[in-house]
Amino acid sequence: NAGVMQNPRHLVRRRGQEARLRCSPMKGHSHVYWYRQLPEEGLKFMVYLQKENIIDESGMPKERFSAEFPKEGPSILRIQQVVRGDSAAYFCASSPIVENTEAFFGQGTRLTVV
Amino acid sequence: AQRVTQPEKLLSVFKGAPVELKCNYSYSGSPELFWYVQYSRQRLQLLLRHISRESIKGFTADLNKGETSFHLKKPFAQEEDSAMYYCALTTGRRALTFGSGTRLQVQP
Numbered sequence: 001n002a003g004v005m006q007n008p009r010h011l012v013r014r015r016g017q018e019a020r021l022r023c024s025p026m027k028g029h030s031h032v033y034w035y036r037q038l039p040e041e042g043l044k045f046m047v048y049l050q051k052e053n054i055i056d057e058s059g060m061p062k063e064r065f066s067a068e069f070p071k072e073g074p075s076i077l078r079i080q081q082v083v084r085g086d087s088a089a090y091f092c093a094s095s096p097i098v099e100n101t102e103a104f105f106g107q108g109t110r111l112t113v114v
Numbered sequence: 115a116q117r118v119t120q121p122e123k124l125l126s127v128f129k130g131a132p133v134e135l136k137c138n139y140s141y142s143g144s145p146e147l148f149w150y151v152q153y154s155r156q157r158l159q160l161l162l163r164h165i166s167r168e169s170i171k172g173f174t175a176d177l178n179k180g181e182t183s184f185h186l187k188k189p190f191a192q193e194e195d196s197a198m199y200y201c202a203l204t205t206g207r208r209a210l211t212f213g214s215g216t217r218l219q220v221q222p
Binding site for chain 2 (some may be wrong): 033044045048055056059093096105107108
């Protein structure tokens with residue numbers, strides 16, 4: 001099991017472009033979480049998804065950000081019209097369906113907006 | 115809303131010295147508390163959780179509900195313990211609330 005895979009590891013975008021971050025959960029995991037880490041800060045929850053469903057998006061900015069976890073393929077975090085303040089490390093975690101189990105993290109995608 | 119506070123950004127100790135990384139939380143209910151660790155160039159990984167009451171790599175953490183604390187302790191630090199440590203809690207909705215992290219430097 002390769003673990004949670006995120007790509008790309010580093011992404012550079014100009015202001016106004018779109019950023020697409022991908023997360024492939026561990027095999028057998030049906031729950032995906034996205035977190036954002038700004039410089040000198042801890043990880044902040046953004047969104048929690050199960051296959052084809054958004055369960056909790058209370059941490060997601062209301063505009064420009066969206067997430068999906070389709071029946072087939074990776075989970076995608078999409079940021080439209082990026083601004084400098086979107087520069088951060090974005091981490092994905094996955095867990096199996098059973099409650100109170102450990103979430104496993106990917107290595108993150110570092111987004112830089114220039 | 116829940117909150118996790120790690121007051122120290124950096125903790126530097128010598129090898130063999132005791133270590134205590136502080137974590138305080140605020141939540142009116144009964145949260146589940148965790149410590150995560152991130153070694154250099156590696157992904158975030160779970161170190162321990164309060165419900166399992168384990169000792170992992172010599173680290174322990176006791177949940178003190180009266181003081182709303184979950185400090186991480188190790189009696190004798192090793193150089194390989196140098197890493198970023200994050201305290202986190204969940205309230206049953208599964209997503210984690212993290213503190214801002216403490217960098218532990220263990221000097222030889």
